[in-house]
Amino acid sequence: MGVLSASSTNMxxxxxxxIKCARACEECTTACLQESDVQSRVxxxxxxxxxxxxxxxxIAYMGRNSExxxxxxxxxATICEAxxxxxxxxxxxxxxxxxxxCRECAKACRNMNV
Numbered sequence: 705m706g707v708l709s710a711s712s713t714n715m716x717x718x719x720x721x722x723i724k725c726a727r728a729c730e731e732c733t734t735a736c737l738q739e740s741d742v743q744s745r746v747x748x749x750x751x752x753x754x755x756x757x758x759x760x761x762x763i764a765y766m767g768r769n770s771e772x773x774x775x776x777x778x779x780x781a782t783i784c785e786a787x788x789x790x791x792x793x794x795x796x797x798x799x800x801x802x803x804x805x806c807r808e809c810a811k812a813c814r815n816m817n818v
Contacts, residue, residue, distance in 0.1 A: 714815050715766050718777060721812035722759040722766075725784060725805050729756035732791065732802035739796065748790045748799070755787035755806060762813065774816045781813035 729752045736745045736752070762780045765773040788806035791799040 714812075715773070718812040718816050719763050719766050721809040722762045722780070725809035726756040726759040726763075728802045728805040729753070729759070729787065732798050735796070735798040736794075745794065748794065751783075751787045751790045752802070755783050758783050759809065766816075777813040777816040781810040784810035784813065 733749055733752045733756070736742065736749050739745060742749075758780050762773070762776050765776045770776070784806040788803040788810070791803035791806065793799075
């Protein structure tokens with residue numbers, strides 16, 4: 705693991721992607737709440753919250769090397785993909801960038817099996 709040892713692993717990459725994704729989702733949520741069409745974004749905001757929270761949980765599972773970390777990351781990938789799909793429905797730069805980051809995180813989470 706990266707903090708206590710020098711070697712980089714799929715887990716390290718996944719943890720970094722999850723941190724970035726959680727942050728992007730939190731920032732996107734805040735931005736969506738400021739948009740004039742906030743009512744049309746309710747579902748998106750809900751998924752953004754789920755995605756951010758699930759990514760943070762994934763970091764905790766990986767950090768303690770939980771036997772369930774890989775399984776958790778697989779579900780995290782599914783949630784990140786759903787979040788990306790929802791964000792892509794909106795043309796704002798923040799939603800488009802968040803979608804991109806969510807897809808990157810989903811890929812990193814899927815690579816936890818490797």
